[in-house]
Amino acid sequence: MKKLVLALAFFPLLALAQQYPTKPIRMIVPFPAGGPADIFGRGLAQGMTEQLGQTVIIENVGGVGGVLGVDRALKSAPDGYTLGFNSGSTLSIAPFSFAKLPYDVKRDVGLITLVVRVPEVLAVHPSLPVNSLAELIEHARKNPGKVNFGSAGGGSITHLAGELLKSEAKVDLVHVPYKGAAPAVNDLLGGQVQMGIFDVPVLLGHIRSGKLKALAVTSATRAPTLPDVPTTAEGKYPNVTSDNWYGLIVPAATPADVQKRLHAAAVTALQSASLKDQYSRVGGIASPGSPQEFAAFLAAEQTKWSQVVSAIGFKEQTQ
Numbered sequence: 033m034k035k036l037v038l039a040l041a042f043f044p045l046l047a048l049a050q051q052y053p054t055k056p057i058r059m060i061v062p063f064p065a066g067g068p069a070d071i072f073g074r075g076l077a078q079g080m081t082e083q084l085g086q087t088v089i090i091e092n093v094g095g096v097g098g099v100l101g102v103d104r105a106l107k108s109a110p111d112g113y114t115l116g117f118n119s120g121s122t123l124s125i126a127p128f129s130f131a132k133l134p135y136d137v138k139r140d141v142g143l144i145t146l147v148v149r150v151p152e153v154l155a156v157h158p159s160l161p162v163n164s165l166a167e168l169i170e171h172a173r174k175n176p177g178k179v180n181f182g183s184a185g186g187g188s189i190t191h192l193a194g195e196l197l198k199s200e201a202k203v204d205l206v207h208v209p210y211k212g213a214a215p216a217v218n219d220l221l222g223g224q225v226q227m228g229i230f231d232v233p234v235l236l237g238h239i240r241s242g243k244l245k246a247l248a249v250t251s252a253t254r255a256p257t258l259p260d261v262p263t264t265a266e267g268k269y270p271n272v273t274s275d276n277w278y279g280l281i282v283p284a285a286t287p288a289d290v291q292k293r294l295h296a297a298a299v300t301a302l303q304s305a306s307l308k309d310q311y312s313r314v315g316g317i318a319s320p321g322s323p324q325e326f327a328a329f330l331a332a333e334q335t336k337w338s339q340v341v342s343a344i345g346f347k348e349q350t351q
Contacts, residue, residue: 052112052290053086059115062101062122063184063212064094068231070214072148072278073117075310079301084293088115094211097185098122102281103134106141110283112290117147120277121188124333128341129187143326144280144295147302148316151251152193152274153258155235155244156227157220165248165267168227172203180206182216182225190216192340193229193250193274199344200269220244231276232257232315250274257315277319277333279326295323
């Protein structure tokens, strides 16, 4: 009889866990469609759809270097039906680079898993008369304030990477912020901006077609998809490193059992051969792990970028 009572008491909890999800899930990608975040987010959404039995729908919410979309995800109902696909900058740079951030990373963010790590590449428009990082630096020194670079937004990794290059090489480059990598790259292709440091996936096709010139990969090692492009370290700027990454997050108050269900679905999707191959074809490395591993990784990234922000004296004003 006692066992029966315990079983009956446990049944509603089990049923509740098994019920989720009962409707489509929204995944907010904090950048416009067509950019690297969108590419990786859609791949994950498709994989999680297969695992959860409910459609995971992408919603692109660009602006403020990704902060706007992340804020919307974190302020949504904590019921597991709104997920955030964060870029590295929104959790590891924004807390230090923004004068006022609309969310608190420690208090408001439920970490599900690191999703993908992505090398970045410095590329220039063909009209710029340079063919190497050394030539770019020399040209910028001879033309102070006349070379501009686009970014995915103020305070983003794509922005701070440019600021880091300015600081290390002691050159005057003009920053032009956009509401995401996709519009910035469009203007780079059109020559409205002359250079940029972006995730490999969003530039790879344009580099291979000759529409852009790749000068350096801002990683410790060369990118497998761009084996002939030297690293910034090879170009004598070892401190100019800016690997990007993306993660899956939810509002911190999301029930633990729902977070576990989402984690299992995301990790299974990311461990599948099809998604790993999809990511690697555009230069991404699928990187699933536990929430605890995600937290440790994030802490290391915050330490790194807080030092960079402090060293260059950057502070993004509230937008």
